[in-house]
Amino acid sequence: MKNNEFNKKMLFFALYLSAxxxxxxxxxxxxxxxxxxxTRVSNLVKQVHPAIVNIKxxxxxxxxxxxxxxxxGFIIDKDGCVVTNQHVVDCGGKIIVRLNNGRVYRxxxxxxxxxxxxxxxxxxxxxxxxxxxxxxxxxxxxxxxxVFAIGSPHGLDGSVTKGIISGLNRRMPGGERYMQFIQTDTxxxxxxxxxxxxDMKGKVIGINSLVYTYSGYRTxxxxxxPIDDAMDVVNQLKKNGHVSRGWLGVIADDVHxxxxxxxxxxxxxxxxxxxxxxxxxxxxxxxxKGDIITRxxxxxxxxxxxxxxxxxxVSVDKYVVDIELVxxxxxxxxxxxxxxxxDKDSDDFxxxxxxxxxxxxxLGSESDSGWNVQDSI
Numbered sequence: 001m002k003n004n005e006f007n008k009k010m011l012f013f014a015l016y017l018s019a020x021x022x023x024x025x026x027x028x029x030x031x032x033x034x035x036x037x038x039t040r041v042s043n044l045v046k047q048v049h050p051a052i053v054n055i056k057x058x059x060x061x062x063x064x065x066x067x068x069x070x071x072x073g074f075i076i077d078k079d080g081c082v083v084t085n086q087h088v089v090d091c092g093g094k095i096i097v098r099l100n101n102g103r104v105y106r107x108x109x110x111x112x113x114x115x116x117x118x119x120x121x122x123x124x125x126x127x128x129x130x131x132x133x134x135x136x137x138x139x140x141x142x143x144x145x146x147v148f149a150i151g152s153p154h155g156l157d158g159s160v161t162k163g164i165i166s167g168l169n170r171r172m173p174g175g176e177r178y179m180q181f182i183q184t185d186t187x188x189x190x191x192x193x194x195x196x197x198x199d200m201k202g203k204v205i206g207i208n209s210l211v212y213t214y215s216g217y218r219t220x221x222x223x224x225x226p227i228d229d230a231m232d233v234v235n236q237l238k239k240n241g242h243v244s245r246g247w248l249g250v251i252a253d254d255v256h257x258x259x260x261x262x263x264x265x266x267x268x269x270x271x272x273x274x275x276x277x278x279x280x281x282x283x284x285x286x287x288x289k290g291d292i293i294t295r296x297x298x299x300x301x302x303x304x305x306x307x308x309x310x311x312x313x314v315s316v317d318k319y320v321v322d323i324e325l326v327x328x329x330x331x332x333x334x335x336x337x338x339x340x341x342x343d344k345d346s347d348d349f350x351x352x353x354x355x356x357x358x359x360x361x362x363l364g365s366e367s368d369s370g371w372n373v374q375d376s377i
Contacts, residue, residue: 041148044202045160050130051075054098054152055084055107055121055194057091072151072195073097073121074132074204076234080105082121083234084194085209086112089119097123100158111237115178115245115312117209118230119194120237132196135203137182137226141168146200149208153189161187170223171305172210178245178312180305181223182206188222197224206230236315246314247341248287249280252304255292270294270326271307285336288327295324314338 053075056068071088075081082097089095095107105123112119123129148162167183182197188208197206206224236243252271270292276283293301296310314321319338324331 037146040200041160041162044148044198044200045150048132048196048198048202049100049150049158051132052100052150052158052195053082054100054157055082055088056096056098057089058093058096059091060093070152070155070191071193072191072208074194074196075129076134077131078128080123080125080129081110081234081238082107082123083207083230084119084121085207086114086117086119088194089121090114095121097121099129111241111243113233113237113243116230116233116243117179117225118207118233118237120234133203134227134231135199135201135205137205137228141165141182141205143168147184147186147197147205148200149186149188149192149195149197151188151192151195151208153187153191155191163187166221172223178309179225179229180309181210182226184222184224185220186222196227232313244315245312245341246319246338247280248282248285248311248336248338249277250282250287251275252293252307254303254305269302271301271304281337281339285323286334287323287325287336290327292326293323294326295322297321297323311338312341 051074053073055071055073057071059067059069061067069088069091071084073082073084073088076083089109089112095109096104097107098104103125105125107121107123110120110122143165145165146162147165148160150158150160153159163184163186165182166185169180170183171180182205184197186197186208188211192208195208196204197208199205204227206227207230208222208224210223212221212223233243251274253274255268255270255272273282273287273289273291273293276287276289293307295301296307297314299306299310301307301310316338320335321338322333322335324333326332
């Protein structure tokens with residue numbers, strides 16, 4: 001009973017924040033062993049602050065009072081491309097971008113992706129715009145690493161907060177199932193969404209997106225989209241205006257501690273297929289219920305999350321992959337052509353709203369009878 005009450009109090013809040021960047025032509029201030037952390041952060045803020053933008057997305061007006069959704073973003077190239085969260089600009093109205101020098105521009109929405117919560121905007125400016133310097137999130141991030149964020153929490157432009165990386169490869173229930181998040185204790189509040197998480201060289205390593213809280217009270221846990229994953233989405237949006245993902249048509253679960261021996265595994269790992277839908281790439285390729293996938297297209301699969309991400313990264317329809325699996329205790333390798341996740345399936349998976357998908361998926365549970373093909377990998 002207590003656990004149920006506890007779960008009901010747990011919320012993931014999408015944030016509407018302001019973002020940061022760094023100037024491409026500027027060299028990061030030299031760091032000396034005797035330089036105080038506060039001085040170092042101050043120098044980095046001066047460097048990156050010009051590329052921070054505030055974003056307002058105006059909802060369709062229903063009365064005399066205009067309504068707008070506020071967030072953050074950062075300029076990534078001299079052509080005026082701006083990256084932010086999809087939920088910041090999902091309003092159906094005009095989008096305004098304001099630089100920290102007060103200049104205001106009308107923004108064009110190049111494309112957005114609900115499953116990654118990433119959007120790409122473009123502004124036309126008469127002068128060369130400052131841009132951020134990109135870091136890396138795939139390799140090199142460490143627990144305890146110092147980071148900072150700049151944004152507009154509660155409309156307070158240019159607010160700076162710092163913290164450490166407190167977790168890596170965090171999976172969320174539902175929602176952005178194609179992402180593994182960076183967890184930090186950086187102070188992140190509504191108004192920061194779409195803004196960057198930066199390392200101590202002033203390079204962007206993530207996009208601030210979520211906070212974890214009990215009944216609205218801050219707990220010191222926030223989540224950022226890794227910049228490498230975000231830029232994969234951005235590059236597709238820039239090139240095609242949309243994002244393509246692979247699809248098998250299966251439902252997978254983790255192999256739990258008490259079932260490793262049951263499946264003749266050395267240790268519990270892999271993605272256990274609970275269902276293979278008919279007339280899907282997985283079924284046509286020979287996958288069966290009860291298979292445990294341990295390697296997909298050369299990638300080790302330790303969990304169902306790993307399989308989701310590996311399949312999602314296949315962006316070419318009918319791309320042929322090798323899959324290593326365990327079936328009835330025997331090792332097998334099968335080759336199949338991955339399908340393409342359709343836009344309709346992507347929209348259906350969102351269940352009508354970004355926040356509703358997260359909240360509902362976190363509190364809910366699945367049974368075999370409740371599965372549908374829109375929920376499949």
